[in-house]
Amino acid sequence: MTRRNTSQQRAIGGAIEAAGRPLSIQEINQLAAKDVPGIGLRTVYRVVNRLLDDGVIAPVTVPGQPDRYELAEAAARHHHHFHCLGCDRVFDIHSCPGRIDRMVPEGFVLDGHEITLNGLCAQCA
Ligand SMILES: [Zn+2]
Ligand SMILES: [Zn+2]
Structure with missing residues (x-):
């Protein structure tokens, strides 16, 4: 894994953790851009998918809405x-x-x- 990917993952994981509520891809992008300027939606999608695969975050489904994302650790507690x-x-x-x-x-x-x-x-x- 390259340094760049690591800082992107840290920015995105950190944004989701700091928010304390489920975030949309657009919200993650806005927050992560503070740490990694110009990160872009395509990269956010890619990193989010990797964090999903790794079991770090989990999708939150909202009827009629695009998925939001929260930490898998938070998702494991019934809410x-x-x-x-x-x-x-x-x-x-x-x-x-x-x-x-x-x-x-x-x-x-x-x-x-x-x-x-x-x-x-x-x-x-
Ligand atoms: Zn409101
Ligand atoms: Zn319940």
């Missing part, structure tokens, strides 16, 4: 997401309604759940 319809940012929600199994139809086997709330964040509301 949910809030999508702001004003600024398009995604935030973590560290609570769970629980007892989702009561919603499952007779005879179905529940494997897990994902919940995405939407509305306006404190800044946009």
